[in-house]
Amino acid sequence: MSHETVFTVETSRIKFGPGATREVGYDMKALGASKVMVVTDPGLAESEPVSVTVGALESEGIEAVLYDQVRIEPTDTSYRHAIEFAQGGGFDGFVGIGGGSSIDTAKAANLYSTYPADFLAYVNAPIGQGRPVPGPLKPLIAVPTTAGTGSETTGVAIFDLEAMHAKTGIADGALRPALGIVDPDNTRSLPRMVTACSGLDVLCHALESLTALPYERRSAPENPGLRPAYQGANPTSHVWASEAIEIGGEYITRAMDDPDDTEARFQMILAATYAGIGFGNAGVTLPHGMSYPVAGMVRDYIPPDYPPDHPMIPHGMAVILNAPAAFRFMAPANPELHLYAAGLLGADVTGASPEEAGDVLAGAIIDLMRRTDMPNGLSAVGYGPDDVDQLVEGTLPQHRVTKLSPRPAGPDDLREMFLESLTLW
Ligand SMILES: [Fe+2]
Numbered sequence: 001m002s003h004e005t006v007f008t009v010e011t012s013r014i015k016f017g018p019g020a021t022r023e024v025g026y027d028m029k030a031l032g033a034s035k036v037m038v039v040t041d042p043g044l045a046e047s048e049p050v051s052v053t054v055g056a057l058e059s060e061g062i063e064a065v066l067y068d069q070v071r072i073e074p075t076d077t078s079y080r081h082a083i084e085f086a087q088g089g090g091f092d093g094f095v096g097i098g099g100g101s102s103i104d105t106a107k108a109a110n111l112y113s114t115y116p117a118d119f120l121a122y123v124n125a126p127i128g129q130g131r132p133v134p135g136p137l138k139p140l141i142a143v144p145t146t147a148g149t150g151s152e153t154t155g156v157a158i159f160d161l162e163a164m165h166a167k168t169g170i171a172d173g174a175l176r177p178a179l180g181i182v183d184p185d186n187t188r189s190l191p192r193m194v195t196a197c198s199g200l201d202v203l204c205h206a207l208e209s210l211t212a213l214p215y216e217r218r219s220a221p222e223n224p225g226l227r228p229a230y231q232g233a234n235p236t237s238h239v240w241a242s243e244a245i246e247i248g249g250e251y252i253t254r255a256m257d258d259p260d261d262t263e264a265r266f267q268m269i270l271a272a273t274y275a276g277i278g279f280g281n282a283g284v285t286l287p288h289g290m291s292y293p294v295a296g297m298v299r300d301y302i303p304p305d306y307p308p309d310h311p312m313i314p315h316g317m318a319v320i321l322n323a324p325a326a327f328r329f330m331a332p333a334n335p336e337l338h339l340y341a342a343g344l345l346g347a348d349v350t351g352a353s354p355e356e357a358g359d360v361l362a363g364a365i366i367d368l369m370r371r372t373d374m375p376n377g378l379s380a381v382g383y384g385p386d387d388v389d390q391l392v393e394g395t396l397p398q399h400r401v402t403k404l405s406p407r408p409a410g411p412d413d414l415r416e417m418f419l420e421s422l423t424l425w
Contacts, residue, residue: 003220009281011276011277015182018184019183021052021143024056028060034063036064037086038095042069044145050066053143073314079157082106094110094139094141111133111137125399144180152182157170158315167296171400180273200320200374204320206271209233211330211334214406215231215232229280237277237279242344247268249344285401289401289402293394313381329416331357332407342363366425385422
């Protein structure tokens with residue numbers, strides 16, 4: 001088996017800045033679309049970012065059809081609903097506007113209306129068949145309204161497969177939006193807890209891609225077409241991730257506490273974009289892999305500032321709850337890099353020994369969780385020791401990310417990490 005020697009740097013084209021949303025009509029026209037499905041969630045249907053988007057499309061003579069039934073934390077059922085709408089609409093372009101849920105749903109609607117197939121055909125193996133997307137998709141413009149997922153830069157769409165109570169996804173470069181319009185004005189109305197969860201997701205994207213298994217330790221693909229979208233840490237992703245950690249750690253609480261802090265909102269959505277470019281190429285690791293069953297198995301937890309109609313553990317919260325234990329476990333693979341990450345987060349790492357790297361980084365993350373009002377561990381969102389076996393089982397199939405852990409994690413390791421994550425301080 002020979003090792004990988006090549007990495008690629010791929011990202012969406014990005015247009016960044018206050019007011020950029022007003023240019024979505026110009027950009028969609030340049031991409032050649034004349035009838036566009038605008039994909040968003042019910043909470044945003046009447047919002048300013050959506051009305052600006054629809055107005056900008058119409059002013060360029062583009063027919064804009066609003067689809068506002070995206071589920072926050074989407075499921076296969078909610079994806080199918082959007083796909084059916086897309087298949088009946090004769091659209092030649094898509095806009096996903098909202099959090100990662102809306103942008104990911106727009107990717108799925110674009111994919112299955114362009115190349116209809118059995119739903120599991122394109123879903124990541126081993127849960128689905130992992131079939132490559134057959135060709136180019138219709139133009140998709142992503143307009144994030146949270147400073148979080150980085151979905152505008154990636155070829156990944158995540159959802160909850162209800163039958164398995166676990167998150168999985170579709171990952172193919174063809175899903176990547178043609179353009180991401182990143183407009184700090186669109187995050188102005190974000191509630192406090194949504195800002196916190198999306199900001200912590202950003203930090204985990206950056207921390208995980210920074211410390212992921214390096215690309216040259218993966219085995220080489222049999223042909224270039226089989227090189228995974230998530231390639232492992234590489235020199236380019238290192239730069240994007242480092243910047244994102246530093247900016248995110250500095251501005252997250254300011255962005256939470258004062259929606260009118262334009263500098264903090266600008267910096268957080270910039271950090272989200274940087275982290276998205278980094279992890280879109282390098283991938284994420286155990287905190288994300290472990291988050292999927294944590295989110296998928298939710299019983300009755302309803303977080304503050306989120307829609308009260310269904311229990312959910314927001315993505316960023318599900319990720320950060322596992323992060324301290326996961327980084328403690330992974331740190332021995334590369335202690336210097338973990339100490340470097342802790343330093344970027346603002347921790348004092350002078351005199352810290354390599355053996356302390358995991359604890360130092362975990363401590364910096366816990367400090368950040370306390371400052372952002374996160375629950376104190378999995379027990380605070382409804383889980384107990386009896387759930388740990390099922391959480392482990394839900395993590396094991398997440399190969400796309402768990403295999404990028406710099407230190408291989410078996411079922412017993414995962415069990416230990418979940419137990420450690422029940423209570424954090
Ligand atoms: Fe994430």
